[in-house]
Amino acid sequence: MSGRVARWLVDRWVVGVALLVLGYLLLPIAVVAALSFNQPTNRLSYDFHRFTLDNWANPCATRDMCDAVVRSVQVGFLATLVATVLGTMMAYALTRHRFRGRSGIGLLVLLPMATPELVLGTSLLALFVAAGAPQGFWTVVVAHVMFCLSFVVVTVRARLAGMDRRLEEAAMDLYATEWQAFRRVTLPLLLPGIAAAALLAFSLSFDDFIVTNFNAGTTVTFPMYVWGAAQRGIPPQVNVVGTAMFALALLLVALTSLPRRPSRPHR
Amino acid sequence: GVEGARQDPQDCVTEDRSASEPTLAFSNWPQYLDVDEDDPTKRPTLDDFVARTGIRVTYTEDINDNNEFFGKVRQQLAACRGIDRDLIVLTDWLAARMIGFGWIQQLDPARLPNVRANLLPQLANRSFDPDGRIAVPWQSGLAGLAYNGRVTREVRTVDELLTRPDLKGRVTLLSEMRDTMGLLLQSAGHDPANFTDDQFDAALARLERAVAAGQIRRFTGNDYAPELARGDIAACLAWSGDAIQLAAGDERVRFVAPEEGVLLFSDNLLVPKTATHRANAERLIDHYYDPAVAARLAAYVNYICPVRGAREEMERIDPELAANPLIFPDDALLNRARVFMTLDEEQERRYETAFQRVIGA
């Protein structure tokens, strides 16, 4: 019996390693989840003291926090949408077309990632101030789109590169215009890549502090709230939100993907 | 190039619309305002103010760090653009810098009777605001030592932090240059309110040796607190308000005001030049200088209350806190306390650059 288990593991050592890595990724979340049930001794302690459900009972106990969460979700949503659409378009053009300035644009897309966030934040702020644009929700969205764009382009491009072009040819042979071929064939096949990019964009946006902080005016996003709160100890409700967001994402995906068709065929 | 950030008061005049708009945008540090223990969505003293004056207050806890906040608003203020805030709370040195830049409005003493009456004398006549017309202390605090009695024996002096072998790698200092250097200067017998370059350099050299020797684990902001509570840090430089909170959780965590002296700082209420509700702000400031209101606030935030008469009020709310010298310091302690010297821009850059180099950046 144990021999079989051992063999199974040897056969699937990748899966084993992957699970360990996943554990590594989720370990802090476990801590956060545990702390969400914590009744802290005082406002400065992050350590587990006593179990309580109060934090979950009143997740919005701390004024502003839930506003901040809602605002972050809104920003994340908008920024993801815009960045994913623009980024996918760019990635498509960059992979499927040859045109002047292509490699220049390819480089331009990489640059924001190579720029320290602080620099992005302050220099963008300078622009907004010079243009007289009031900082707030929309400047945050603009900033987020800007830095998410690069991530989307790189991710989508990676999937597009090397995608079987014969399929697009077949589509065009079957009367699909370039747009229809994209819409009906490329896009569905690209979807996992786009979804990955969107997920990435959303989480980057949702988690961004530095760029946001400079361009938010008096708008407070969730990370800004957390940074502020952390100065004087993290309220357990922050852990509740963190845990809840995580659980919500899992739940959504579980609901949408479980009743689907069985595993992919071999061909 | 860019022009200087200093504003000429004549160039940037903002009309006060308080009369027509009963609103006020108030930005403060997190957990720097009392919250109802039973209903955390209520802020009793602020709610009282709203009820009493009818002024709608938009209260935002979006100031986490003086430097960061300065970076966030400096371009707007230099360009005489609004920052959507009528009242902000900043630490002395930053208040001084902003006042120096001409970014802060003068207040009308006539509209601040409580302030005139109740401001602690030690906090009047500060160098950056000799007339007390521009920056009103919100809370004050002391920078001193703290240690966790669970993991180390008593620590009494800054010197021990820098040299005691059993503390090696378990000491943190503050990344706020004035606090760390001020305490170091005091421990060397100098006056942080009045020191020379040589004295500063000598103190810094001592710090550098300690860093090089691995004695110092990190330079921190407020985040030393959980680590101290946990015992990862055995001893550190700390702020008095935190220490009270920590002691409430574990009484073996102690705050020490070293014999050589402690550093007194204040966070000040300021009305930015571009704020449009100065009069409303003045009413709020005056509200918090009512001793009864101040006592309720102090009971929550546990910093030094700058309001005379609040102690008496506090005795009614919580006699134990009223007796706490870290909230209502006695004269002996206050006499040991110094405010760090106001630096001009040149000095500030020199000291800050030297200090940052030592702390790693």
Place this chain on the structure above:
Amino acid sequence: MPDDDPPGGDLHLVDLSKRFGRVTAVDSVSLTVPQGSYFALLGASGCGKTTTLRMVAGLERPTGGRVLLGDRDLTGLRPYRRPVNTVFQSYALFPHLDVFDNVAFGLRRRGVREVPEQVRRMLALVQLDGYERRRPGQLSGGQQQRVALARALVNRPRVLLLDEPLAALDLTLRRQMQGELKRLQTDLGTTFVHVTHDQEEAMTLADTVAVLHAGRVEQLGAPADLYDHPASAFVATFLGQCNLLAAEAAGTAGDEVAVTAYGLRLAVPADRARADRGAVHLGVRPEKLRLAGTADEVPAGHQQIPAVVTDVTYLGSGTRYLLRTGWGGELSAYTVNDGTGARLPVGAAVLAHWVPRHAFLLPRDPVERAAAPAGEPVGAPG
């Protein structure tokens, strides 16, 4: 959209060429496919068949030359503007769509009504009813190819390009699909251009066959012409097996050409000679070669070569013999297993003989350039 197009017309390829870097895949091919005809492009692997087709479909930009449909120049047109559909050699099915949606794809793009009916009918035709909801990944190779076929056919294009559409099908199904293709082509009057390397398929289906060799058209004509009277050694060997003897022709005498091969004097009717002087190939197809035990059995007027049986292969409907001639050459003979005549054993000495009319003469380059060396059997009887 094809429905708005002027009616088709003949498909003309004019000087069509394609180079990939230094590789010339198609080398100035000119040919005309009459409207409504069934045209086959036959050629060895890598000779440029797929590339030619792709240029007609608009999937490859020609390096030179033009593609015309009737009077209309298609050369610069985008694929979806061409009234042309393709069955791809590699299927190129949409992996994210099921069988039904794959087949419906073209119809939907054109906004055709009655999509389900047409798709169902087409799937029934390729014997895939019941597979509507499977994804390509869940089909066998042959099933995938049938989906590809259905996907193109359902659009009833002016010109249908088929790139080895039946290669992955078993013979039964291939036969059946061949019948269906032919029927559809006749019914619809659509021009079919069918790429294949299977000369039997080409000959069964096509009105006209073009034999491609190294990017050029080697011969073009009706199947029987190509088989009976090939223009080159390549065509002779590529279309079915052929015995080619290196020979020297001495010119026409009367209505015969006299040739000498390996010391044997032989004659070929003049109307079956594409060369009558110098180095030639004398060709006889294996099924035209009969085997006799003794000289008595050889009918008068037949030409003959003595040989020894070296190999016998039973092929079900027939038997293939390999023979070794006196000069060390190899000949191939094929007899049908019609129940008459016993099988000859390996080692038997025989006389291979044929009617002079069944031989033909081809010019022979002094330096051989045919696909296979002369004197060796290549290809098989259809």
Place this chain on the structure above:
Amino acid sequence: MPDDDPPGGDLHLVDLSKRFGRVTAVDSVSLTVPQGSYFALLGASGCGKTTTLRMVAGLERPTGGRVLLGDRDLTGLRPYRRPVNTVFQSYALFPHLDVFDNVAFGLRRRGVREVPEQVRRMLALVQLDGYERRRPGQLSGGQQQRVALARALVNRPRVLLLDEPLAALDLTLRRQMQGELKRLQTDLGTTFVHVTHDQEEAMTLADTVAVLHAGRVEQLGAPADLYDHPASAFVATFLGQCNLLAAEAAGTAGDEVAVTAYGLRLAVPADRARADRGAVHLGVRPEKLRLAGTADEVPAGHQQIPAVVTDVTYLGSGTRYLLRTGWGGELSAYTVNDGTGARLPVGAAVLAHWVPRHAFLLPRDPVERAAAPAGEPVGAPG
């Protein structure tokens, strides 16, 4: 690694089954492939050939049953531990490697020396010298398939699995590769399991052929046995074309079985009958069917059916006739174009006749389940 393995042995499939969800692709197949033999798996598209092969290669986990090589149970073994190589139906070439590195892949994994020599030799064999540095994307379909072949063969495995390895090749090349495969197999003594839907290929190459139908083995035997004496209507029609007449058998009388079909009384030798009573199929292959203009021309002792020529197809080496019988059935006859006998015109009334020994009897299910309806010609002469 294969080199450390104990020597091969016969390959046994024991009750091997594979279900995909509700689809049973392979249904408890048991067969033995003798060591060193050339074995062909023949079957229609979708009958489970590829799936069977994949289970032998270890790429698919059987739902039931076992795979043994000699005494060794391979069932649970990972593919790279099996001394088995595969030529994939879809080529599955490594797109990121050039031709040389594709072929060298297996050798390098095993740390073999002299990689370049072996690869070069193999590439020469499949006529791809000079293509070493091309990527798969720059090759034609047939060229890709040859690379796949070379990539597997170069490893000289104990068992080589070939999944329609020649399907994309033109006839000339296919012949040649068939020859090479057979030679290699004989030289190396490797067991070859060759999946194909081309029964001529199976019959040419294989020592033993297994006919698969709907996931089950329908018949297994030497090619000639299968062709001459099929066990079922399916095998009869799948291996070459066959005329099947629905008939009633009345039992054995002497060494003959008397049958009645459409009012005609016919006889079949008893040793050629797999059923002698009740509903049967009488089978005659097209090439065994001869056509006579008048009854005088029919030799004595032949069986005969009157019919009319409805279609004539010229196939190069032969001619195929479609005939309509009096009762509306269709017959197919094939004559070789050996130069004797004129071609019959469409509409000619003929007598189709055959030697009784050339017919055979098969049991017939009251409800037909053969792939094609009886009385219709299916398949083609090999």
Place this chain on the structure above:
Amino acid sequence: MPGGGPGRRRVLPYLLVLPGVAWLVLFFGLPLVQLAAASLYDPTGSLSTGYVFAWAFGNYPDALATYWPHLARSFGYAGLALLLALALGCPLAYAIALRAGRWRNLLLVCVVAPMFTSFLVRTLAWKTILSDQGWLVGLLRDVHLLAPDGRLLATPFAVVLGLTYNFLPLLVLPLYASLERLDRRVLEAATDLYADPLRTFLTVTLPLAKPGLVAGVLLFFIPASGDYINAELLGSPNEYMVGNVIDSAFLVRLDHPQGAALSFLLMAAVLGLVVTLLRHTRGEGSPALDGGAR
């Protein structure tokens, strides 16, 4: 792309890239030009007196002379973290793309969802986990992997670990996206040709997933090398990276010319590495610069 080009086709790519490029030029390019100017200001300027544009190229060598150790450390730590992330991320992406079956999406979200829990909260959670008093350090001390007074926090180890942790999803996602579309038949062919899973992975899977791998490496390495929060929270002053210096130059020391110069030095170094990397992978469909356009 097949087919001929009427005008519409030639403008199409430009139409497609236009919005994105405009966005980048406006909200990134323009500020960047401003920043470039700032890096050439006369360094003796100050906030109150203003800065004079002076072509002060000297800012660059000055900044480099003082802070090269920080730059080196940035690349050192980011490089180490990258190696670690590759070792962890490759199996993870592989397992999710090819082994997870119907669990795929769920696992994918498990990789990304930690980012929904704020960065700071997670890093603070790491502080709890790595605490000198925590079970992990206790365990390591017990098994003598760590000296009795040894610690994990405030060491380079903690910084690299934090960097790895925080940016790992950025590496995994594109890698996953490109592994997911791999043709499994090709992988099967490799196992059939005696490549065990590891060899298959190294010789076939990884080269075929190269576009994703390159993208992942970029997405990971670029932000990691500019990061300063991990060093600040998990490290000690001896671990500070160039990001910390830039932070301090802009926010604390108010030395904007130096901050800008350091930013450009960082960007230049990162881009130099990136271009080298892409050069190496070009011709095999590297996604970032050359695209897959064949």
